[in-house]
Amino acid sequence: MRDECFIRGSVPMTKGEARAIALSKLQIKKDSVVYDVGAGTGSVAVEAAIQAENGHVYAFEKKLKACDLIRQNAALFGCQNLSVMFGTAPDTIAGLPPADCAFIGGSSGAVEAVLNKLLAVNPAMRIVLTAITLETLHQIITYLKENNKEAEIISVQVSYAETAGCYHLMKAHNPVWLVTLTEGKPG
Numbered sequence: 420m421r422d423e424c425f426i427r428g429s430v431p432m433t434k435g436e437a438r439a440i441a442l443s444k445l446q447i448k449k450d451s452v453v454y455d456v457g458a459g460t461g462s463v464a465v466e467a468a469i470q471a472e473n474g475h476v477y478a479f480e481k482k483l484k485a486c487d488l489i490r491q492n493a494a495l496f497g498c499q500n501l502s503v504m505f506g507t508a509p510d511t512i513a514g515l516p517p518a519d520c521a522f523i524g525g526s527s528g529a530v531e532a533v534l535n536k537l538l539a540v541n542p543a544m545r546i547v548l549t550a551i552t553l554e555t556l557h558q559i560i561t562y563l564k565e566n567n568k569e570a571e572i573i574s575v576q577v578s579y580a581e582t583a584g585c586y587h588l589m590k591a592h593n594p595v596w597l598v599t600l601t602e603g604k605p606g
Contacts (some may be wrong), residue, residue, distance in 0.1 A: 425462050425492050430485045434522050435582045436577045437549060437595045442466055444547045444599045449476045454518040456508040456533055457525020461489030470500035476501045477515055477581040479508040481527070509536040522544040530558045543602040556596050570600040
């Protein structure tokens with residue numbers, strides 16, 4: 420879906436190109452249970468809910484303003500199978516159905532705690548993380564090494580054409596790293 424389709428405000432959102440790749444890597448099925456950690460505007464959660472039409476998506480967000488946006492976006496797209504979970508993922512997962520896959524768009528620096536909690540719920544869970552800073556990527560790589568796990572790591576950088584007089588210039592956006600972890604094997 421185009422980014423403009425979502426109600427956004429000042430809340431962070433995984434941009435369309437990175438979102439498309441992340442959703443592809445999650446391999447969501449019609450009956451999947453999906454966790455979206457650090458859900459922001461809910462753009463990933465909404466698209467996941469559409470794909471998992473007979474499943475359920477849980478969007479974890481610790482900011483009330485963002486929770487409200489997720490609810491608005493879910494309503495906008497008619498996603499009855501999307502629940503907003505206020506709080507941090509490690510603290511609010513207890514008692515929920517185990518997920519088949521999870522997207523981590525934000526962890527507020529608690530990557531290790533979030534990954535440990537997710538893998539405790541379902542060790543075979545397919546997890547896709549995004550990182551836009553080198554520090555977050557470093558945290559993820561450190562976690563993988565310390566826990567003897569492998570993952571596929573890709574970097575995506577998108578450029579958009581903008582006009583400059585009668586010319587077109589490509590304006591680059593920041594790179595995004597996408598890390599796919601599943602049962603200790605990449606892919």
